[in-house]
Amino acid sequence: MxxxxxxxxxxxxxxxxxxxxLGLAVDGLGDFVTVEMSSHPGVxxxxxxGDEGKLPRTPEKNTAAIAAQSxxxxxxxxxxxxxxxxxxxxLASGLGSSAASAVAAAVATNVLFGETMTREDLLPAVLDxxxxxxxxxxxxxxxxxxxxIVLITGHTxxxxxxxxxxxxxxxxxxxxxxxxxxxxxxAVLPEVIxxxxxxxxxxxxxxxxxxLHVGNIHLLARSMQRDTVVEPARASLIPFLKEAKExxxxxxxxxxxxxxSGPTLCSLCLTxxxxxxxxxxxxxxxxxxxxxxxxxxxxxxxxxxxxxxAL
Ligand code: HSE
Numbered sequence: 001m002x003x004x005x006x007x008x009x010x011x012x013x014x015x016x017x018x019x020x021x022l023g024l025a026v027d028g029l030g031d032f033v034t035v036e037m038s039s040h041p042g043v044x045x046x047x048x049x050g051d052e053g054k055l056p057r058t059p060e061k062n063t064a065a066i067a068a069q070s071x072x073x074x075x076x077x078x079x080x081x082x083x084x085x086x087x088x089x090x091l092a093s094g095l096g097s098s099a100a101s102a103v104a105a106a107v108a109t110n111v112l113f114g115e116t117m118t119r120e121d122l123l124p125a126v127l128d129x130x131x132x133x134x135x136x137x138x139x140x141x142x143x144x145x146x147x148x149i150v151l152i153t154g155h156t157x158x159x160x161x162x163x164x165x166x167x168x169x170x171x172x173x174x175x176x177x178x179x180x181x182x183x184x185x186x187a188v189l190p191e192v193i194x195x196x197x198x199x200x201x202x203x204x205x206x207x208x209x210x211x212l213h214v215g216n217i218h219l220l221a222r223s224m225q226r227d228t229v230v231e232p233a234r235a236s237l238i239p240f241l242k243e244a245k246e247x248x249x250x251x252x253x254x255x256x257x258x259x260x261s262g263p264t265l266c267s268l269c270l271t272x273x274x275x276x277x278x279x280x281x282x283x284x285x286x287x288x289x290x291x292x293x294x295x296x297x298x299x300x301x302x303x304x305x306x307x308x309x310a311l
Contacts, residue, residue, distance in 0.1 A: 003036040005309035006108035009147075009301055010089050011096035012171070012266045013139035016224030016231065016257035017204045023139035023260075024149040026171060027301040029095065032086040032308070033064050033104035035112050041080040043068045050087035063098040063129040064105035070125035071109040074117065081109060090294070092179035094264035096140030102129035103144040107305040119145050119304070120157035127155060134182035140260060147304030149212060165300045166215040172248070172267040172278035173259060177292035180237050185261035189233050197229055221255035221268045231258055238263045240289055244282050251281035272297055 010029040015022040038044060043065040045057045059065035064085045072080065083105060089097040106122045106129075126141040142160050143150045151161040193201075204226040211219035235241050238258060244265055248256040252274035253267035265282060269275040279295035286293040 003034065003309075003311045004108045004112045004307060005032060005034040006104045006111070006305055007032050007308050008100040008104035008107065008144045008305035009303075010100060010173075011140045011143045011260070012173070013094075013096060013137075013260035014227075014230065014257070015149075015208065016255065017201060017208060017227040018139070018151075019227070019230045020137045020139050021152050021205070022149070022208070023096070023143040023152070024165075025143040025147045025301045025304055026173070026298045028298055029088060029173075029296055030144075031088050031097070031100040031104050033101065033108050034084040034086075034309075035068065035081045035105070035108045037112065038080045038082045041072075041078065043072070043080060044082045046082050046084050048085045048087065051085075051091060054091055055085070055087070061132070063133050064101040066132050067102035067106040067125045067129035068109040070128045071106050071113075071117070071122065074121070074125065075113050077113060081112065090175060092181045093175045094180065094258060094260035094262040095173070095175070096144055096260060098133045098182075099126065099130055099140030099144045102126045103141055103305045105129075107145070107307070111307055111310065120160070123155065123157065123160070134261075135186055143304065145304050148302050149300060151209065163209060163212045164215065165302060166212060166217050166220065168270060169217055169220075169300060170269040170272050170275040171298050171300070172253065172269055172275040172282070172295065173264055173298060174244075174267075174279055174282040174286075174293050174295045175264040176239055176244075176286050177294075178239060178263050180262045182261040185234055185237055188237065189230060193229055201227070201229055217268065217270065218254065224255045224257050224268065227257070234258060234262060238265075239291055240286070241265075244285055247281050247285045248278050251278045253278045
């Protein structure tokens with residue numbers, strides 16, 4: 001094959017209480033990467049669209065190119081690739097934008113070279129890319145690569161666990177128009193937490209995983225909101241977080257948490273109508289505060305990255 005185009009989905013990391021260890025892939029939103037063979041070794045970034053010129057074109061600094069380069073290195077490829085990145089996701093938005101680009105690039109490059117690597121084999125390549133822009137955490141890259149809801153207890157394939165997706169779960173994702181770089185949102189976190197907080201947080205993560213296994217969305221919502229460590233530390237980075245949450249609950253959200261490192265707010269809902277209503281209400285609230293916002297009603301996606309074109 002001469003040319004491969006891959007899609008990788010947006011992801012909601014943390015799920016409130018599972019900092020760096022839980023993430024889910026969402027349906028319909030994501031980034032596209034096209035790659036084709038080049039006789040020159042390495043990765044040439046030919047074009048990036050949808051980023052308003054903000055992303056680095058230098059391969060060593062671009063997350064898609066870093067992931068593709070890492071795959072080429074693993075394959076010991078003597079030839080290189082030309083790469084086109086089409087951003088469907090806003091940058092620094094808490095939707096796993098850098099992860100989606102890295103995953104789409106890794107998946108496309110692997111297929112271009114005959115798909116000798118499994119999805120799990122691609123994990124180190126996408127983690128390298130994620131580390132270069134926002135720290136070495138797999139709660140965006142793993143669900144973008146594999147799909148579904150994922151528990152991450154380490155960075156080897158044996159430590160990445162697919163969890164059940166409850167039936168009838170809808171999501172509202174509202175992104176206020178402010179950028180919160182992940183590195184900045186990680187810098188405000190406490191380095192040490194009291195034992196009491198550890199006990200609470202561990203218990204609530206266990207409750208969340210139990211809720212997924214029994215398919216109890218109300219219990220899932222309850223546990224997601226019980227983070228006492230990360231969200232409080234980041235609250236000041238998200239404009240009007242408390243007020244926006246209140247608006248969400250009044251409009252039918254069961255839980256509203258910061259998606260990843262924010263500023264996107266992810267609300268759990270029982271119907272697509274509720275998710276749309278929450279979208280409208282939070283976006284209208286931000287508009288009244290003179291902050292633009294984009295909103296999507298979606299569902300968790302069992303499918304991770306996919307090939308959309310192979311010519
Ligand atoms: N777990 C990461 C964080 C996700 O919250 O910093 C970043 O998207």
